[in-house]
Amino acid sequence: MSTDKEVEVKFRVFRFNPKTDFVPRWQEYKVKVNKSTTVLDALLKIKEEQDPTLTIRYSCRQAVCGSCGMMINDRQMLACFTRVLELNSDVIKVAPLKNYRIIKDLVTDFSELFQKEKQVKPYIIRHDVEELLNPTGTYKQTEEELLGYIQFADCIECGMCSSACPVSATDPLYLGPMILNRAYRFISDPRDLGFEQRLEAIDSEHGCWRCHFAASCSAVCPKGVDPAKAIQLLRRALVKKGVLGISSSKKVELIPMGHVKGKLELPKGWE
């Protein structure tokens, strides 16, 4: 079968251990791949058969955990979600994600990113403590309300959007598309009442006003989240609040909701 036909591909892999190396180096490996081999499969093959010192991070192998984001041929991609032969390249260049501190080889440090994420309080904030402690029912929401935020809730926190952002490249304090998308996901959730509490982080010099709409975050997102849209809608909400004087309690006026055609809108092929 043609799917089993193996082709030899050259991998140029970024190697750097900050504790022992002075400068990074590129190491070349030759790997036999077939139509279904992903970049992650190939890297694991290198690690098993050629060089056990190669360091990579991965977990689910199915684009759900967001651990294996890396620069593949100079673009942010998930290694588990990218087939080698679909890249149409004789040499596959693999490097760690840009704009994150390197731990070793292809592994980058996200701790700074998650520290920044805490600033936007990425959880649902409510004031009815009694109801939270002793619930009497569920918090209901309509299909329109759900469609208003469900796209942004699909984020797997792979950090590739913040790596692709040209603003993050020059401003280490910028919250970045991943975190601003996270903020908008909770702000646009009708159950959440914490808009005001997140303002200090998002309505600031290094918050959503720092975005210049290069839209690279949306271009590289592997889950269709569209963080650039989340940031622009966040700004829209802030302008409506600040300029038009709409109260943050009137969420329906600040946040656009999804369109529901008919009773329930299902994607094509889901019927």
Added chain:
Amino acid sequence: MAIYEENREGVSGWFRLRRYSVERALYLMQRLSGIGIVIFAFVHLLYTGWHPGGWGDVILGIFVVYHTLNGLRLVLTEHGFLIGRPIRAVYPYRKGTLYGSQRYLVMVILALFVIFILIWSYVALVIQAG
């Protein structure tokens, strides 16, 4: 070394355009044209009677016209217009900021840019010189 460990691209990141969407190139040109206009504005404040003349005027026109037209696009998109409403993300993903109205607006501003620059170049190179 710390600089390699930090792995931050810096300004060189602006220029890495391959494999990204056209908006990144527009962003780079917006930055560069903005810097160009600021430099001209300083010179212009010091020597109010001076202007580059000839091809210099054409380049200045390119900076100003591009910065204005793309700026209008950014004013619209950055206030949440023309980027589509939130949708359910279903594969193959079509992201509102990279398709549809926003992309048409990109084509419109680039077309207007070419038209304005042709007119301005004619004025700067033929009418003013003649």
